[in-house]
Amino acid sequence: MTTIEEARRRAEADAKTFGYFLTPQPDLLQGFLEGLKTNEDRYGYPLCPCRLTSGSFEFDRDIICPCDYRDPDVAQYGACYCRLYVNKQVYESQNLPEVPERRPIEKQARAYGTQAAAPKVAADEAKKQAPTGKAQPIVKKKLWYCKQCGYVVFREDPPYVCPVCKAKREMFAEIESSVEFNG
């Protein structure tokens, strides 16, 4: 069983690595950490406390904190969906922005059981793909490398800050690969 203090240390370490800050209001922060702890005790992993989970690791992996949507949300709004992670500007102003849900609706719908899986067509397609376990990815991931230190990451967008050398997002470039057949 994890403790609040462990959750706090983990969040602090992660914020430091990526150049973020934790929410400036102590009571809010405490609430987020308690929610993360409850979810970790319940499901075995620290799921986002502000989202409904399906309880299935495969369906929930994009909302394990820090979620897949944190970086684009902090880049666009200055804070993540929960507002646990914020950028320096928001931290200093203490003015928390409204952050709309970025997670695709079809992923959200999985938390309500298979029957609820958004549009019927999508549900049928999911059924067809389910046995192979190869659902069509909704976001296209790419390989990115840090031009400063060479760190390589496979994701939709480059990180906000390089976790190794702290270079800014602008220092990331896409690695384009192609396969050629001769003869």
Place this chain on the structure above:
Amino acid sequence: MNISKVSGKKNKHKVFVYALSTCVWCKMTKQYLSDNNIEYEYVDVDLCNEEDKQKIHETIQSKGGMLSYPTTIVDDKVLITGFRKDQLKEALEI
């Protein structure tokens, strides 16, 4: 469905909150309503069974909601997504 009722002196409007037990903003919404003596009902969706979750999914979507929590429904008409003091104030005449 495990619906909880919180009594308050102001019961002019029918207020229903779809919340998550782990969500800080949901707690703040409930607290705000209680602090203002508003009578309301709520359900913690993460503690519901599969069948109830599906019903909640249909209800929120049929009212044009976005499956974000908290979702507060006032008089079955006004739907407020998130802890929005300004919108709650207006809808509930606080």
